[in-house]
Amino acid sequence: MSRIDVNKTYKLFIGGTFPRSESGRVYEIKGANKKFIANPALASRKDLRDAVVAAKSAGSGWANATAFNRGQILYRIAEIMQGRSEQFIDEICLLEGVSNKVAKLQVEEAIDTWVWYSGWCDKLSSVSGSQNQVSGPFYNFTTPEALGVVAVFAESKPSLLGVVRTLAPVIAAGNSAVLIASESYPLPAITLSEVLATSDLPAGVVNVLTGKVSELAPWVGSHMEIDGVDVAGLSKKQEDEIKLVGADNLKRIHRFSTTNHPERILSFMEHKTIWHPIGI
Amino acid sequence: MIIDGSESSLKKFLAELSPVDQVGAEARAVMLATRSIKTTSKAWAIDTAISMVDLTTLEGADSPGKVKALCAKAVRPDPTDLTVPSVGAICVYNDMVKIARSELDAIGGKDIPVAAVATAFPSGRASIAVKKIDTQDALDAGANEIDMVIDRGAFLSGKLGEVFEEIKTIKEICGNKAHLKVILETGELVTYDNVRKASYLAMLAGADFIKTSTGKVAPAATAPVVMVMLEAVRDYFALTGSRIGVKPAGGIRTTKDAIRQLVLVNETAGSEWLKPSLFRIGASALLNDLLMQRMKLRTGHYAGANYVTVD
Numbered sequence: 001m002s003r004i005d006v007n008k009t010y011k012l013f014i015g016g017t018f019p020r021s022e023s024g025r026v027y028e029i030k031g032a033n034k035k036f037i038a039n040p041a042l043a044s045r046k047d048l049r050d051a052v053v054a055a056k057s058a059g060s061g062w063a064n065a066t067a068f069n070r071g072q073i074l075y076r077i078a079e080i081m082q083g084r085s086e087q088f089i090d091e092i093c094l095l096e097g098v099s100n101k102v103a104k105l106q107v108e109e110a111i112d113t114w115v116w117y118s119g120w121c122d123k124l125s126s127v128s129g130s131q132n133q134v135s136g137p138f139y140n141f142t143t144p145e146a147l148g149v150v151a152v153f154a155e156s157k158p159s160l161l162g163v164v165r166t167l168a169p170v171i172a173a174g175n176s177a178v179l180i181a182s183e184s185y186p187l188p189a190i191t192l193s194e195v196l197a198t199s200d201l202p203a204g205v206v207n208v209l210t211g212k213v214s215e216l217a218p219w220v221g222s223h224m225e226i227d228g229v230d231v232a233g234l235s236k237k238q239e240d241e242i243k244l245v246g247a248d249n250l251k252r253i254h255r256f257s258t259t260n261h262p263e264r265i266l267s268f269m270e271h272k273t274i275w276h277p278i279g280i
Numbered sequence: 281m282i283i284d285g286s287e288s289s290l291k292k293f294l295a296e297l298s299p300v301d302q303v304g305a306e307a308r309a310v311m312l313a314t315r316s317i318k319t320t321s322k323a324w325a326i327d328t329a330i331s332m333v334d335l336t337t338l339e340g341a342d343s344p345g346k347v348k349a350l351c352a353k354a355v356r357p358d359p360t361d362l363t364v365p366s367v368g369a370i371c372v373y374n375d376m377v378k379i380a381r382s383e384l385d386a387i388g389g390k391d392i393p394v395a396a397v398a399t400a401f402p403s404g405r406a407s408i409a410v411k412k413i414d415t416q417d418a419l420d421a422g423a424n425e426i427d428m429v430i431d432r433g434a435f436l437s438g439k440l441g442e443v444f445e446e447i448k449t450i451k452e453i454c455g456n457k458a459h460l461k462v463i464l465e466t467g468e469l470v471t472y473d474n475v476r477k478a479s480y481l482a483m484l485a486g487a488d489f490i491k492t493s494t495g496k497v498a499p500a501a502t503a504p505v506v507m508v509m510l511e512a513v514r515d516y517f518a519l520t521g522s523r524i525g526v527k528p529a530g531g532i533r534t535t536k537d538a539i540r541q542l543v544l545v546n547e548t549a550g551s552e553w554l555k556p557s558l559f560r561i562g563a564s565a566l567l568n569d570l571l572m573q574r575m576k577l578r579t580g581h582y583a584g585a586n587y588v589t590v591d
Contacts, residue, residue: 049582056585222581249584 010040010186012047012210013193015054016203022046027211029186032097040186043211045219048178051207052225055149055176058204063146063174065202067122074118074172077199078111084195085111088160091187095159110164116260117168124173128266132273139276144269146174147252151220153180153213153233160188166232167192167206169264175228176205180220182233186210214238221245228252228268282519283484287441294440294480300472300508309503315543319577322539326574327365328554329538330357333570334395334527334562336371337591338402338495346591347376348383353589355389358571361578367567368556369425371395374418381422393424395461399450402465402494404429408446415453425459426450429494432468435478443478447485461489461527466505467497475505479512489525495562500530503544510548523552529562535573538566564591 009026011018025042041047062070081088085107092103125143132140150170155162159182170177181189193208209216217234220226221242229251231239243253254267283289317325335354337346351370358364369392370380380394396418400406406414415426428450434442447462454460462482466475482490490509493500506528513524526549528541538561545553553559568588575583 052582219582224582224584224587245581248581249586 007036008038010038010190010210012041012043012051013190013197013206013208014047014051014204015058015207016197018193018197019047019050021211022050025211029095029184031094037094038187040181040190040210043180043209043216045216047209047211048216048219048223051178051209052149052223054204054207055178056225058202059146059148059176061202062171062176062205065174067124067174070172070174071118071121073200074114074121074168077195077201078114078118080195080199081107081111081114081192084191087191088188091191092159095185095187096157106158106161110160113161113164113260114168117172117265120169120262120265121172124262124265124269127262128269128271134275137278139278140273141276142271142273144173144266145272147268147270148175148227149178149225150175150228150230150252150268151178151180151223151226152230153217153220154182154189155232156182156185159185160192162232163189163192165259165264166230169262170228170230170268171201171205173265173268175268177207178220178226179206179208180213180216180233181208181210183211183213217242218245221251222248224249226251228254230264230268231255287444290444290481290484291440293484294477297473297476297480300476302472302504305472305504305507309507309544312507312543312547313503313540315540317539317543323574323577325539325542326535326570326577329535329542329561330567330570330574331365331368332556332559332561333367333567334369334371334529334560335367335567336495336529336562336564337376338371338373338397342373342376344376344379347372347379349589350591351380351383351389351392352387353567353591354392355384355387357567358574358588361574364571364574366392368560369393369395371397371427371562373397373401374414374421374423377418377421377423393459394422395425395427396421396423397427397429397463397494398423399426399428399446401427401429401463402496404431405433408449411446412449412453415450419454419457423458425461425489426454427461427463427491429463429465430478430482432465435469435474435481440477440481444481444485447482447487451486459488460486461491461525462487463491463494463529464509465494465497466492466501466509467499467530472504472508475508476512479509480516483512483516483524487524489527489560491527491529491562493528493530493562495530498531501528501532501541501562503540506541507544507548510544510553513553514549523558525558525560526553527560527562532561532563533565534569535566538563538570 021041023044026039129143222245398415399411572583
């Protein structure tokens with residue numbers, strides 16, 4: 001007698017826990033071979049709202065952690081991913097229909113991306129900050145600081161790398177993130193959330209939603225608590241719509257042409273300039 | 281008269297109160313929390329809740345500046361939207377009463393009462409002489425409402441007459457000048473039976489309001505506790521014909537929490553109690569969340585904490 005597969009019904013990742021969608025909805029995803037893979041949660045706008053609340057409350061703790069500590073935690077994410085690379089490889093093969101070898105390369109590159117961005121954490125203020133010359137007896141410094149809550153629409157393909165290279169720079173900057181996984185390739189984002197839950201990352205710094213991107217995008221755009229958006233996973237039309245409603249609270253809305261670049265981190269940071277009288 | 285004023289008749293009356301079914305009370309409170317309040321009902325509930333907020337600051341670090349800022353917020357919670365109602369009252373320590381009263385009068389908040397936490401708040405550990413002076417001092421400074429704490433130590437060790445007399449004494453000082461709210465500090469009363477007994481004791485002694493907590497002890501205003509107190513005021517009304525108010529305080533931070541409180545009121549005491557003269561919510565952070573939810577209803581998109589005042 002053949003064994004019946006135990007197919008997973010995946011959940012969301014909000015505030016360090018794995019809740020179902022408040023709507024109770026799920027949807028089916030199929031692999032490259034058109035066979036059923038799993039039922040991820042179909043997030044509603046209220047799940048987005050909850051994710052933003054979680055991200056906001058985690059924000060100050062993460063932004064005020066030392067840059068060195070943030071770098072260590074990003075590196076730890078890479079370590080844990082390394083240990084679970086087989087699972088990532090299997091999922092990529094199933095979803096994208098690529099060979100084991102190609103999937104392995106993608107996973108390795110994703111892990112390396114975490115390591116690369118972890119190194120950036122404590123170098124940002126040296127690279128982008130400055131000591132400014134002013135006409136007066138003042139020290140004048142400019143330093144980059146985290147923006148706040150950033151929503152990330154992950155790229156569909158490559159399914160794992162598309163998540164990591166959009167998410168890593170956002171949290172390296174000290175922001176907290178709401179990641180909206182690709183609609184058709186959500187598995188690597190979900191498995192990544194299981195990695196994040198066990199890698200010392202404070203609860204709420206990354207929240208992962210799965211579901212219909214077209215349903216969530218307008219709510220992301222108009223949410224006054226979201227300060228920045230990486231629109232990598234959106235169409236040009238959806239991007240324009242988000243820009244229209246996002247103007248209300250001056251959202252930083254970016255689409256990057258580079259892969260790994262400090263520009264991706266610094267675009268989600270604000271520069272603060274401090275004047276301090278000399279001799280006091 | 282239900283009791284003749286003697287301690288023995290008070291004890292007899294309280295002993296004969298039916299006990300609270302703990303499991304039943306908790307289950308009913310959970311069930312009532314699942315009511316869904318949406319659209320126009322939600323808009324009404326938010327405005328009603330705002331008008332019931334006792335905007336509170338009870339910190340050692342309170343300053344005249346902070347109290348004045350709070351007064352401005354009480355009169356006009358959202359400066360960008362004139363349709364937002366004023367809050368129910370300002371709640372401060374004694375020494376801030378004068379500042380709050382004159383500031384409110386100066387900025388158009390004459391109708392907003394000032395509540396003072398008197399009688400050695402929050403512990404209540406002072407002699408009755410001190411408590412009397414404390415209360416008189418608040419009244420002289422212009423307090424319209426007195427939030428007194430009961431002596432939980434005396435209550436828990438069965439000295440019910442002592443607690444009763446204390447409330448009665450403070451009520452006499454308040455006279456017609458100020459409303460008396462009696463804080464039971466339910467977090468220290470241990471059982472629902474005690475909450476029911478303390479509620480009746482306070483009402484018999486002359487309380488105009490019974491209030492759950494000081495906000496300094498957890499748990500504070502949990503749903504079952506508020507429900508037990510609402511049942512007490514409902515039954516007391518049936519018994520005597522006078523309506524006593526209820527004020528949950530502590531731990532009510534979100535609009536959802538506040539709306540659940542309103543559901544409890546409506547389903548337990550009845551819609552008669554759904555007004556600021558009979559129901560108040562002691563809170564500070566709650567008001568911002570109510571304002572943000574109100575913005576969401578008005579504009580159609582989620583609001584952010586950057587668009588309400590920082591307290």
